[in-house]
Amino acid sequence: MRRSTATVSLSGDLISKMKACAEVGFDGIELFEPDLVVAEESPAEVRALADRLGLRLELYQPFRDFEGVAEADLEASLRRAAAKFALMNSLGIDTLLLCSNVATAVTDDRATAVRQLSRLADLAEKFDVRVAYEALAWGRYISDYRDAWEVVQAVDHPRLGICLDSFHILSRGHDPAAIEAIPAEKIFFVQLADAPAMSLDVLSWSRHFRLFPGEGAFDLPAFLAHVLRGGYDGPLSLEVFNDVFRRTDTVRTAAHSLRSLIWLEDATYGLLAGDVAQSRVSHLSAASEPTGVNFVEIRAESTDPVESTLLQLGFRFRGHHRSKPVRLWTQGAARVILNEQGSRDRAPWIAALGLDVPDPTRAVERARELMAPEVFRRNQAGEQPLEAVTAPDGSEIFLCPAPKDATPAWLVEFENGSEPTDDIELVTRVDHVNLVHPRSSFDEATLFYSGLLALDITTSTEVASPIGLVQSRVMSSRQNGVRLVLNVGPDAGGLAAGVLPQHVAFATTDVAALARQARERGLDPLPIPTNYYDDLAARFGLADEVLEGLRSLDLLYDRDEKGEFLHFYTRTIGSVFFEAVERRLSYDGFGAPNAPVRLAAQHRSTVAGRLR
Numbered sequence: 001m002r003r004s005t006a007t008v009s010l011s012g013d014l015i016s017k018m019k020a021c022a023e024v025g026f027d028g029i030e031l032f033e034p035d036l037v038v039a040e041e042s043p044a045e046v047r048a049l050a051d052r053l054g055l056r057l058e059l060y061q062p063f064r065d066f067e068g069v070a071e072a073d074l075e076a077s078l079r080r081a082a083a084k085f086a087l088m089n090s091l092g093i094d095t096l097l098l099c100s101n102v103a104t105a106v107t108d109d110r111a112t113a114v115r116q117l118s119r120l121a122d123l124a125e126k127f128d129v130r131v132a133y134e135a136l137a138w139g140r141y142i143s144d145y146r147d148a149w150e151v152v153q154a155v156d157h158p159r160l161g162i163c164l165d166s167f168h169i170l171s172r173g174h175d176p177a178a179i180e181a182i183p184a185e186k187i188f189f190v191q192l193a194d195a196p197a198m199s200l201d202v203l204s205w206s207r208h209f210r211l212f213p214g215e216g217a218f219d220l221p222a223f224l225a226h227v228l229r230g231g232y233d234g235p236l237s238l239e240v241f242n243d244v245f246r247r248t249d250t251v252r253t254a255a256h257s258l259r260s261l262i263w264l265e266d267a268t269y270g271l272l273a274g275d276v277a278q279s280r281v282s283h284l285s286a287a288s289e290p291t292g293v294n295f296v297e298i299r300a301e302s303t304d305p306v307e308s309t310l311l312q313l314g315f316r317f318r319g320h321h322r323s324k325p326v327r328l329w330t331q332g333a334a335r336v337i338l339n340e341q342g343s344r345d346r347a348p349w350i351a352a353l354g355l356d357v358p359d360p361t362r363a364v365e366r367a368r369e370l371m372a373p374e375v376f377r378r379n380q381a382g383e384q385p386l387e388a389v390t391a392p393d394g395s396e397i398f399l400c401p402a403p404k405d406a407t408p409a410w411l412v413e414f415e416n417g418s419e420p421t422d423d424i425e426l427v428t429r430v431d432h433v434n435l436v437h438p439r440s441s442f443d444e445a446t447l448f449y450s451g452l453l454a455l456d457i458t459t460s461t462e463v464a465s466p467i468g469l470v471q472s473r474v475m476s477s478r479q480n481g482v483r484l485v486l487n488v489g490p491d492a493g494g495l496a497a498g499v500l501p502q503h504v505a506f507a508t509t510d511v512a513a514l515a516r517q518a519r520e521r522g523l524d525p526l527p528i529p530t531n532y533y534d535d536l537a538a539r540f541g542l543a544d545e546v547l548e549g550l551r552s553l554d555l556l557y558d559r560d561e562k563g564e565f566l567h568f569y570t571r572t573i574g575s576v577f578f579e580a581v582e583r584r585l586s587y588d589g590f591g592a593p594n595a596p597v598r599l600a601a602q603h604r605s606t607v608a609g610r611l612r
Ligand SMILES: O=C(O)c1ccc(O)c(O)c1
Pocket: 061, 062, 097, 099, 134, 136, 165, 191, 206, 207, 239
């Protein structure tokens, strides 16, 4: 099917939007009128550019406030429409989007709307164009696509059809199933947008917070399946009004939006199994769902302070890489690679993640199909070849074969490590990794991880911190083998831009023993205030000695109906810190109530510390 986006989904001027859409591979665009009105180029020039770029101008939009008006106002509206139809003729656009009336309708009398829309359809015929009628969720009298369809049916004119916009339908909780009963030739256009769950008036929600499919709370695959089962074969067009995307890089956002459509077609393909409609959408190589974290790579000009902390946490030095300035530390199945290449003047940060996937070749193929940039990596003879793609924040995601008997094949490339000791390894594996994204790539990152790796978005929360609200989204593989937490901090230019650190959380079977051992080895954990323990006592009624045990080790605690969670944090080194977590019974959260305590403590020990 043809893939399209509305120019309103992107930043920039009309020409750069058109070039970006062509460059990333869209077939066409919806021309949003305000983009044309402010442009310097004539309609003929815009048409010529579209031709040259191989981009179809699929739709002109929006035309507003037409039906249900006082009879005296109708002629003026028809004159307005004639001017736009003539403009569409010079642009070479055959479909106009008409939004249901939000402002000038004076009657909800259907017969009036039908009569007036018939006049519009007759006029459209003279210009050889057609009108796609869209029920806006906040329309004055028509706000439900089923009502718009009734009106279109009553008009019964080949030049009038319906435009279905997933936002208006799903935001109001209207059942999209009735779409299947609309004859395909009467669906003139389909617009796709996701959105986060919010309790906000629907107009503000629509104008500022729409998301690309797969990034919000709506079930877009189910929606599109209804559209396709009915036989629709026209363009699929993204129409995403979003304050962030309107100011992010045009080409990048165009690629991000096309990725969302490719993802959506694939997810819908799955739902259409056994239906003739299935052949109309493309599909991807199946996701190779990750089962575990193979390694975490931390880069810095000097990784020495990270090594000291790992040593205190019980990690063992496993040696230098035989051909690169790279070192390996491990404990249980947790593997941390420290890399000083290409990191001049940089403090430690999480530069790469290796994930175990059942089928690395297929995983890379899917990543390629989803337009993920591949990482170029020089492999020396005898080295395990690993494939990687770049995530939206620049970190590298390696797709690794799951290690047999808990030892990845690449381990032999590290030499001259320290000998194993008799110490019990208290850390068993990486529990989760917390990555910090700029706001501009947060939603893109969500789709990137969920689309490539089939991670599920399990929870989204906001955490208060002294420097502002931190948005947090948890993404996990089904068996919890991989859990990523994506955070976005307060905007740059705020109180402390860039200070939000990333972290790696290690799973342990005995967090108190690990905390004690680490202290004996010199670890100075992130200090937790007494007020926190007073609050814990009030909330959970813990015995005094339990509370004292927690307090003396700076351990944090959480409990829910599934189990208990105990954890502590190291100090931050550059932009990285570590956490140790003990999950009891089947607790599967992240100690969310403790996150503000952690952020405040980090603020005290970094920013405030520097100012003092
Ligand atoms: O917000 C609006 O006015 C508006 C305009 C055109 C659309 O297609 C739409 O879905 C919303």
